[in-house]
Amino acid sequence: MDMKSLSERDICTKFITPAVQQAGWDIQRQVREEVSFTKGRIIVRGKLHSRGESRRADYILYHQPNLPIAVIEAKDNKHSVGSGMQQALGYAEALDVPFVFSSNGSGFLFHDRSGTGSQVETALSMEQFPSPGELWRRYCQWKGLEGEAQQRVEAPYYDDGSGRSPRYYQMNAINRTVEAVARGQDRILLVMATGTGKTYTAFQIIWRLWKSRQKKRILFLADRNILVDQTKNNDFKPFGQAMTKIAKRQIDTSYEVYLSLYQAVTGAEEEKNIYKQFSPDFFDLVVIDECHRGSAAEDSAWREILEYFSGATHIGLTATPKETKEVSSITYFGEPVYSYTLKQGIEDGFLAPYKVVRIDFDRDLQGWRPPKGMKDKNGELIEDRIYDLKDMDRALVMEARTQLVAEKITAFLKATDPYQKTIVFCDDINHAERMRQALVNLNPQRVAESRKYVMRITGDDQEGKAELDNFINPEARYPVIATTSKLMTTGVDAQTCKLVVLDQHIKSMTEFKQIIGRGTRINEEYGKYWFTIMDFKKATELFADPAFDGEPVIIFEPGSGESPVPPDEIDDPGALLGDPADPLDPGEGSEETGGGDGPKRIKYVIDNVAVSVVAERVQYYGPDGKLITESLRDYTRSCVAKQFTSLDDFLKRWSSAEQKKAIIDELSAQGVMWEALAEEVGKKQTAPLDPFDLICHIAFDQPPLTRKERAEQVKKRDYFSNYAGAARQVLEALLDKYADTGVEHIEDIKILQLDPFSQIGSPIELIKAFGGRPSFTAAVRDLEQAIYGQAR
Known part of the structure; x- marks a missing residue:
């Protein structure tokens, strides 16, 4: 057999798979071939998108399902044994596996990332491929798993029989966490970007620890009622009768899995602290969702519950670990055992990329100074100073500016899709209400169809909050536009949100990441592959900050003062994300502020000053994660x-x-x-x-030259005189097809099944007219040479 003539797939089938099987691997249970583990990055230009190539490993070997330990990259025999190694190492790094092989069917090159062997790379014959037991032993040595810990990490995943399995990064997060618990680590941090399935990941971690009886009683803490209910009814549903949701009442200690709001188990008054009805050693595992919030602050009420159950293992989940002088996720939980960032999610095609429309107004950039003695709409004497972007909608309301923002939003929706889910982030409830009114008046036809076309969804409005579920439901058309300030910053799984409008002063990187996360989910069923950020207050300048997608840096100073997050500010958890260092931030619901008993700051309302656009540009998410402005x-x-x-x-x-x-x-x-x-x-x-x-x-x-012009040039050169009969008719028809539809179609032999070729003869007859398939293929290439030959 001439191995050089075999394809890569033939090499796999005839040589690599038999060698792996001979080494003792169960082909059905432990070996998967041609595994695409990413989706391919979505690339957006204009109104269109395309997908890049997914990353695909030729082989992934598993100790057991969802516990990968090796990858093999195959090449045909024209390549050397090790020519696939660098490619395989890239896959192994992403998949978190230590053992890497490259093969061309003549042998293997084995690269050991674990450091457990005598050398890094070793040449092996086809008969020397390692057994499953050998690689598992070395894997456990690499991970520091000894004795009982080895059995603990073998606890199975939940399998509902649907074939659904964790994505590769979820698998990494689950396995890293289970391994850390098996080694006895009691404070664990997982960092996963919004939209990457933190709750599903948490479920699989808890399931494996619960099923193996390593953890018998578990508490899952979230900070939004809707998140607890979604978790209970969706991802955590398999726990069934073993699970309950804690409410503010007498607790029942007969369950094993408890879900709760922080707010439901903590409070200023002793009797509100329902968690104290449990003994301190009742739970052996506490999982904290969105742990960058209160649990990261030393003196918060949220931390109190963790201290009470300090003997349990604590696992923190967050998209945005909080690192400030006052608050630190890492100081409490330790370095993340695994991180999966927004940039990685977009690169892999699991998260939606974005384009940014930046719109700047003259009054924001150039500033505005009131004439001497000018009063505002409410008769207040306006303080004589220059007002610019930092004052807009805080110290100064320019009604023309609100109107212009609403006009730009409306124009964008009309030009793209008037029913695309849109969140407009405003500075406070008053601003959100003014924006709602402006958008209602600009969309009378849509509002006539449904009064819920535009809704204000803020913490103080019961009717608005009641529409939150409909807003995030892909099947519910209304509301389409939600104006808000803080309430929708986090915990809103808006899969079909295609437009995020920033008319809010955002200085906190944590808040910015959370807001951007409202648009990053992909929903292919509803055509959601990317989203647009419309920025009116320069918030997107934070994209240029290295901290946006970089590693968190610990700057926590113990005892640096009282937490900037008041522990009782939990009616609207979104308020926890405000920037406490900004004296102008009145917080959601405030009309004016002065801080404590000091003088209140007046918000001036101006109704007779024009505002205009001075700059507007579109930026795209680039391959390196940076925003680029180009056509x-x-x-x-x-x-x-x-x-x-x-x-x-x-x-x-x-x-x-x-x-x-x-x-x-x-x-x-x-x-x-x-x-x-x-x-x-x-x-x-x-x-x-x-x-x-x-x-x-x-x-x-x-x-x-157009396709038609190129085709005419070929005809003028009397190109077809070298052919006769059916062959000439086929080539003339191929040239016409090229002129109509392009070169890709004439290269596909299936075109011979279509008109006008089918009228000349059957595909077999037409190919015979050229003397066989090789001659037909050569004739098509000659035709292409004739089409493009005059290009030089």
Whole structure:
């Protein structure tokens, strides 16, 4: 057998799989082939999106389901044994596995990331592949698992029989946490970006610890009633009769899994502290959702409950570990055992990317000074000073500014989708109400369809809060627009939210991350792949802060003073995210503030000063996680430049490519959107441009030819005189198809099944007219050469 002639798949089937099986691996239970473990990054340009390639491992080997310990990267035999190693190491790092193999069917190159072997890389014959027992022993040595700890980490996942399994990063988080508990670690922190399934991850951790009886009584703490109910009815449902929700009443100690609000088990008065009806050693596991809040503050009421159950293992979950001088998640829980960031989620295609529309107003940037003695709408004498962006909607309300923000939101919705779920973040309840009124008046037709088209959803409004479930329900059309201040900052699983409007002063990085998280969920069923951030108050400048997606830095100073989060401010947990250092932040619900017994700050209302837009620009999420401001043309030019050093390099690659479609698809995977590009160039409707000409024109400034013009040139050169009969008819029809639909279609042999080819003869007859399939393929390539041959 000539191994060099075999495909990569043949090498897997004939050599690698048998070698793995011979080493003792259960092919059905322990080995998975061609595993795509990411979705492929969503790339947004204009109104369109595409997906990049997913990451796919040729083999993943498991000690047991959902506990991966090795990866194998296969190559055909034209490559060396180790040519797939660097690719495999990238996969192994992501999948958190220590043992990495590369093979071309002649042998294995084994890379040991665990450090448990005598050397890092070892060449192995096909008969020397390690057994499952050998790799598991070394895995446990790598993880520091001894004796009983080895059995504990083997506790199974919950399986509902549907085939659903954790995503790779969830698997990493679950396994890292279970292993930490098995080693005796009692304070554990997991950092996972909003929308990545923290609750499902928590469920699987608890399930494994509960089923193995390592943890018999568990308390799950959240800070929103809706979150507790969602958790109980959805992800935690398999706990069934063993689970209960704690309310403010006499507790029942016969359950094993307890879900509770912080607010339900703590309070200023001793009798409100319902958790003290449990003995301090009742729970052996406490899981704290959104632990960056009160539990991170030394002197908060929320911390009190953790101190009471201090003998239990505490697992904290958060998207945004809080690190300030007063509050520290890491000081309490320790360094995260696993982190999965927004940037990673977007790169993997599990989270929605965003584009940013930045709109700046003249009064915000240039400032406004009142004429001497001017009074506001309410007859208040306006303090004589310059008011700018930091004052808007705090010290100064410009009604024209509110109106202009509402107009911009309305125009965007009308131009895209008037029914896309939209959250407008305002500075306080008064601001949210003014914004609601402005949007209602600008959308009379939509409001006539339903008065709930625009709703204010804030902590003080019962009717608005009652609509929160409908807002986050993908199947409920109304409300479409929600104006809010703090209430919807966190805990709102708005899967179909496509527009997040920032007309709020945001200085806290934690709050900013939480707000951005409202849009990061993907819902393919409802066409939600990306979202837009419309920013009126420069909040998106925080994207440029290294802290946005970087590692948290501990700056906690014990005893630095009272926590900035008043422990009793829990009616609206969103208020916990405010920036306490900002003296202008009145908090949700405040109309004016002075702080304690001091003088109240007046908010002036101006109804006779015009406001206009001075700058508006669109920025896209770039491959490196940075925001970039560039047109579709510029983006295409930069993509092409990464692939081809010059026009000559591109022409050589295009000419030598067996299928032009491969180059077209390669650029598509990087986000080049051919239809949108052709439309921007402006010739799409009357004379379509081929991707070849789009590249030559946009990237290399060459004058373009339309497909029809290229086809006419081929006909003028009497190209078909070398062919006769059915072969000539087929090539003439292929050229016409190229002119109509492009080169990708004529490269697909299935086109011979369609008209007008089917009228000439059957596919077999047509291929025979060329003397066989190789000759037919060569004739198509010659035709392509004729189409593009005059490009130089």
